[in-house]
Amino acid sequence: MVSLQSLIGSHRLDALGAWVVTAILVGVVGRFAAGGAFDWAVLTATLVAVAVAVPLAARDLETTVPAEVLGLVAVPVLVRAFGGFPQLTPFLVVAGVALLLAVVLDAFTSLTMTPRFATVFVVVVTMAVAGVWAVGIYAADTLLGTAFLDGQTELMWDLVTATAAGIVAGVVFELYFDRSARIARLRASASAPSAAGRSGASLPGDGRHHRIAVRGLQAVLGAIAAFALVRGNVSLFVNSGGPLAITFLPALFRREYGYAMDTGLVLWVTVASTLHGAGALELYQAFGWYDSLAHAVSASLVAGVGYAVARAVERHSRAVDFNRGFRATFVVLFVLAVGVGWEILEFASGGLASVVGGEAVLAQYGTGDIVNDLVFNTVGALVVAGWSTAHFEGIAARLTGRVGRLAGGD
Incomplete structure (x- = not known):
C-alpha cells in the first residue's frame, strides 16, 4: 500500500508548477485583505502556509506537494475570489487544507497514512470543522452580540453544505489517487499489507x-x-x-x-x-x-x-x-x-x-x-x-x- 509520503519528492518541473500556484494564492490573499474579506484572507494564508511548510521542512525548494494537488485545492479559492459560491467554497478549501495537512504530517512526523485513508480523513475533518464553526458563531452571537446566524434553518443548511463539500472533495481526491500515474507507479512497488492485532482491555466489573x-x-x-x-x-x-x-x-x-x-x-x-x-x-x-x-x-x-x-x-x-x-x-x-x-x-x-x-x-x-x-x-x-x-x-x-x-x- 502507498503512503502519502511517497507523493513528495524533488522534481524541478513539478516544483515550478507548485510555486506558481503558491504565488497566485499569495496574490489572492492580498486581494481578499484589500477587499475586507479577512476571513478568506486568513483561510487562504493557511493554505499557503501548509503548502510552503513542505519545502521549508525539507530545506529544498524543489521538494513540494504535487503541483496538480495544490492546483486542485486552489480552485475553490479562485472561484470565491471572483465571487462564486460563497457558501460552498469555504468548506471545499477546508477539505483541501485537510488533505495537504495529511500529506505534511505523513512526510514529516511519525504518522503514516495511505491515500484512501486520507480521503476519509478529509471528509471527517470537513464535517468536524463545520461543527466547531457552528458552536463558535453561536457563542459569538450569544456572548458578543454579533449576528452571524439568522436562525436554525440557516445553520442546518450550512452543515448540510459542509457535509456535501467534504464528500465531494473526498470523491475528487479518491478519483485523483485512483487515476494518477504517479500513484500507479508507487502502488506497483508498494509492499503488501499484513494483519496483526491483540485483544484489548475489557471494562471492569462482574x-x-x-x-x-x-x-x-x-x-x-x-x-x-x-x-x-x-x-x-x-x-x-x-x-x-x-x-x-x-x-x-x-x-x-x-x-x-x-x-x-x-x-x-x-x-x-x-x-x-x-x-x-x-x-x-x-x-x-x-x-x-x-x-x-x-x-x-x-x-x-x-x-x-x-x-x-x-x-x-x-x-x-x-x-x-x-x-x-x-x-x-x-x-x-x-x-x-x-x-x-x-x-x-x-x-x-x-x-x-x-x-x-x-x-x-x-x-x-x-x-x-x-x-x-x-x-x-x-x-x-x-x-x-x-x-x-x-x-x-x-x-x-x-x-x-x-x-x-x-x-x-x-
Whole structure:
C-alpha cells in the first residue's frame, strides 16, 4: 500500500508548477485583505502556509506537494475570489487544507497514512470543522452580540453544505489517487499489507451483574416501545424500538460471528440506548440537562467506534501508523463529524414531516439545542480519547481486515 509520503519528492518541473500556484494564492490573499474579506484572507494564508511548510521542512525548494494537488485545492479559492459560491467554497478549501495537512504530517512526523485513508480523513475533518464553526458563531452571537446566524434553518443548511463539500472533495481526491500515474507507479512497488492485532482491555466489573443490568434496561425499553405501540405514537416507538434492537446486536455478533463482546461494554451500549429511548418519553423536554447527558454517553460509544476503526485500519496496513496523539484527535474529529451527520438526519426528519404530515421521528428544538448537542458530543469524545480507548481494543482487533479497505488504495 502507498503512503502519502511517497507523493513528495524533488522534481524541478513539478516544483515550478507548485510555486506558481503558491504565488497566485499569495496574490489572492492580498486581494481578499484589500477587499475586507479577512476571513478568506486568513483561510487562504493557511493554505499557503501548509503548502510552503513542505519545502521549508525539507530545506529544498524543489521538494513540494504535487503541483496538480495544490492546483486542485486552489480552485475553490479562485472561484470565491471572483465571487462564486460563497457558501460552498469555504468548506471545499477546508477539505483541501485537510488533505495537504495529511500529506505534511505523513512526510514529516511519525504518522503514516495511505491515500484512501486520507480521503476519509478529509471528509471527517470537513464535517468536524463545520461543527466547531457552528458552536463558535453561536457563542459569538450569544456572548458578543454579533449576528452571524439568522436562525436554525440557516445553520442546518450550512452543515448540510459542509457535509456535501467534504464528500465531494473526498470523491475528487479518491478519483485523483485512483487515476494518477504517479500513484500507479508507487502502488506497483508498494509492499503488501499484513494483519496483526491483540485483544484489548475489557471494562471492569462482574459479568453476572452486567447481564442483569442489561436485561433490566432492555425491559424498560421494551415497556416504552409497547406503550408507544398501544398509543399509536410512531415517533416514540421508533425512538425506543430502535435502541432496543441495538441492545441485541452484541448477542447477534456472538451467535453469527463468534465475537463475545465484553459484558461491561454491552452494558455501556445498553445504557446509551436506554437514555435515548427514555428521553423520547418527554424527558428531553422536561429536563434540559438530560439531553446533554444522553448525547455525552452516546458520543462516548461513537468515539469508541471511531477509535476501533482507526486502530483496525492501522493494524491492517504497514503503510498506516498513528501515534497516540493522532488517535485521540481522530476520535474527537470522528465524533464531531458523526454529530453533524446526526443533526442533518434530525433536520431531514423535520423537513419530511412537514411535507408528508405527522410528527418528526427525530426532533430538533432550536439552534441552542443543536449547538448543545455538538458540545456534549465533544465532551463524550474527550472522555474516551483521554481515558477509555483501551476498552475498544478488542473490537479493533476484530475489525482488522474487515475495514482494511479504508486504508488501502486497492
